[in-house]
Amino acid sequence: MSSSPVAFSREFPVYQTSRGIKSALRAGNVVMPAIFIACMAASVVLGSMFLAVITSLLMIPAIVFYVLMVLGTRIMAVADRFNEMNLDGIVKEGFAFPAAGGITLHGYRYHREGLILDPATPIPAIVSFHGLGGHHRELDLYVLPIVKNSNVVYYTFDQRGSSPPHAQGDKNDLRKMDDAASFFSFVCTHPEVDPGRVGVVAMSLGAALALRLLYPDPRARVLVVLSSPVDFVYTLQHMSKLYKFLYALNRYNMAPGKDDASLSPYTVFDKEGIAGVDGRKMENADRIIIACCRDDPLVSWHNTERAIELLGLPPENVLVFETGGHHLVGDETYLAVAISGFIHAHLLA
Numbered sequence: 001m002s003s004s005p006v007a008f009s010r011e012f013p014v015y016q017t018s019r020g021i022k023s024a025l026r027a028g029n030v031v032m033p034a035i036f037i038a039c040m041a042a043s044v045v046l047g048s049m050f051l052a053v054i055t056s057l058l059m060i061p062a063i064v065f066y067v068l069m070v071l072g073t074r075i076m077a078v079a080d081r082f083n084e085m086n087l088d089g090i091v092k093e094g095f096a097f098p099a100a101g102g103i104t105l106h107g108y109r110y111h112r113e114g115l116i117l118d119p120a121t122p123i124p125a126i127v128s129f130h131g132l133g134g135h136h137r138e139l140d141l142y143v144l145p146i147v148k149n150s151n152v153v154y155y156t157f158d159q160r161g162s163s164p165p166h167a168q169g170d171k172n173d174l175r176k177m178d179d180a181a182s183f184f185s186f187v188c189t190h191p192e193v194d195p196g197r198v199g200v201v202a203m204s205l206g207a208a209l210a211l212r213l214l215y216p217d218p219r220a221r222v223l224v225v226l227s228s229p230v231d232f233v234y235t236l237q238h239m240s241k242l243y244k245f246l247y248a249l250n251r252y253n254m255a256p257g258k259d260d261a262s263l264s265p266y267t268v269f270d271k272e273g274i275a276g277v278d279g280r281k282m283e284n285a286d287r288i289i290i291a292c293c294r295d296d297p298l299v300s301w302h303n304t305e306r307a308i309e310l311l312g313l314p315p316e317n318v319l320v321f322e323t324g325g326h327h328l329v330g331d332e333t334y335l336a337v338a339i340s341g342f343i344h345a346h347l348l349a
Helices: 017-045 048-082 136-149 174-188 203-214 232-237 241-247 301-313 332-348
Strands: 090-098 104-112 122-130 154-158 193-203 221-227 288-293 316-322
Touching: 017 090, 090 136, 090 174, 104 136, 122 136, 122 174, 122 203, 136 154, 136 332, 154 174, 174 193, 174 203, 193 203, 193 332, 203 221, 203 316, 221 332, 232 301, 288 301, 288 332, 301 316, 316 332
Parallel strands: 122 154, 122 193, 193 221, 221 288, 288 316
Antiparallel strands: 090 104, 104 154
């Protein structure tokens, strides 16, 4: 990132799910079954074999379409959680983030109202990386309660190709790794930030980026990773059929043109921990907390099992929920409390 001063502004892109899409999905969930019930009833009452055959032929693609509508409705419901976050008492500012390849991404800074950001008294910082196809508010549920009640500054950004709002660049461009590394370094060197007290909270592919790039980096004091693939090859092989279809439909690619294994986070893990900036050992148990769900159809929870083994993490550093899917739906409150406790103990204390 450029070393020139950053201009922070209260004017920035606002994330909103499409009301039109949501309305269409809700209407489709009601109208589609009604149409087929009406057609089947009409074919029986009128005794029309032709109508019955046409209805039967349309049934299979219609069922597929209906399932996709239901899935879309659920995805929108998950996305809506970010619109409902209360920002009262929190200052949010946007800024331009020059990224690799000459593109500009949207960066954001949060802190509690009344907090003075003074280079003379630097404070801890939290950085977040959202998942593939996500957006900068994906971790709001877990980070903003900490921001609202602590002397900490929070930085995040919309990764290239993310939406909405649609960021510049290709979501599959491997330069997103450069973007993440550059953004983290920018935060660590910002005058208001204590470079020895920077933590990371990340989700899905963003969590994989955090582990792959920042596990070996002693500047990352804390790593909170949710639903993270640690082995890309295993993840792609064990993804559910539905998500393999959606993955292909959205033209997602974890590591285009590269060997997935070489970019997998597990390749940089060390059970003994890493050397800190001061040369003293940084234990994994003091840095890392991992969460996942057993029923995650996108990133198999066995990724977490492998991470536990390779990092030698104790049970208190691992949160495995039975249900909740990839986005840990229904587990947020418990998870938010656990994340807050870990960050307060290992970053803010």
